[in-house]
Amino acid sequence: MASIKDVAAEAGVSVATVSRVLNDHPSVSEDARTRVLTAVRALGYRPNAVARSLRTDQTRTLGLVISDVLNPYFTELARAVEEEARALGYSVIIGNADERPDLQDHHVRTLLDRRIDGLLVSPTDGGSPLMLDAARAGTPMVFVDRWIPGVDVPVVRADGRAAVRDLVAHLYGLGHRRLAIIAGPAATTTGSERVEAFRAALAEHGLPLPDAYIGQGDFQAESGRRVTEGFLDLPEPPEVVFAADNLMALGALDAVRARGLRVPDDLALAAFDDIRWFVHTDPPVTAVAQPTDELGRAAVRALVDRIEGRPGASVTLPARLVVRRSCGEPPVTPTATNRSQS
Secondary structure: OOOHHHHHHHHOOOHHHHHHHHOOOOOOOHHHHHHHHHHHHHHOOOOOHHHHHHHHOOOOEEEEEEOOOOOHHHHHHHHHHHHHHHHOOOEEEEEEOOOOHHHHHHHHHHHHHOOOOEEEEOOOOOOOHHHHHHHHOOOOEEEEOOOOOOOOOOEEEEEOHHHHHHHHHHHHHOOOOOEEEEEOOOOOHHHHHHHHHHHHHHHHOOOOOOHHHEEEOOOOHHHHHHHHHHHHOOOOOOOEEEEOOHHHHHHHHHHHHHOOOOOOOOOEEEEEOOOHHHHOOOOOOEEEEOOHHHHHHHHHHHHHHHHOOOOOOOEEEEOEEEOOOOOOOOOOOOOHHHHHHO
8 A cells, every 4th residue: 555655756745745735735836736646646545534633633524413314304414414525525424313312412422522523413402411512612513404592503504484484375375274284393493483484474364373283293204194183183174284394294195195085185285395205296295495405515614614713604595485286286387497396
């Protein structure tokens, strides 16, 4: 296996010059940089990451703790994080919290023990003393999608309030008046925020949100199924169910079909967190779409800023309404615009 000395000899430069090239130091001439990189490729040289981390006190590794790896939203988010991190010269270790605070803290603790350079977290709840302690200790950290109030770190998230308002206006325009919601856990910021956005949007149209039309879910498909069954058993069932995440929407769809009913003829369905699958369901699901790729990339950039001594800033991006056919929308002739929305 080639060593750094072999690269220096092949390129006709000093070992120090090779090191500066490999660490992207700006003081190296373009000629020397070209010769070193050519020698690296010719010899198949691979830097010893462990040794380099001991010298620099950096591992060039980021930790990512996501709420549920089986949720397509978080899968896409993780992919965007990994791609952006790689482009910036970092690797990513991913931990799946499975919506469990204890498992979340286990992953956070393990990643910190492995000397990661920074941490991205989508918290499963709002009360983790471990992350509060890590933030106070100066660990570079960024919250993505969800956050913990009172923990002073940047937050990269989507604001879905305008899109939820657009959704309710859309449903009202279709003639729906009895609208229910499958809520996420109240302990999460996204769980509570989406319920309040839905309630406020209904109020703009003079529509109430009775307690019977608020079903408590947990961002898992089974809870969507269970809550929807309860809605269907009401003396006056809702006309529309709005699921506060995609997995609960799929559970709701299962519950409707299990009773021999159809969406939207018997019950309309809309979802927060658009996923690629929704264009393939029958009917395709109307949903609020978050800019998942942009969120993941922005979160990495904010974290790397903090790692490298720059002030990482919070980022809020808008979500948007994607209209399909699960709420009784009239059929439309496909156009370039409609295809882009699907």
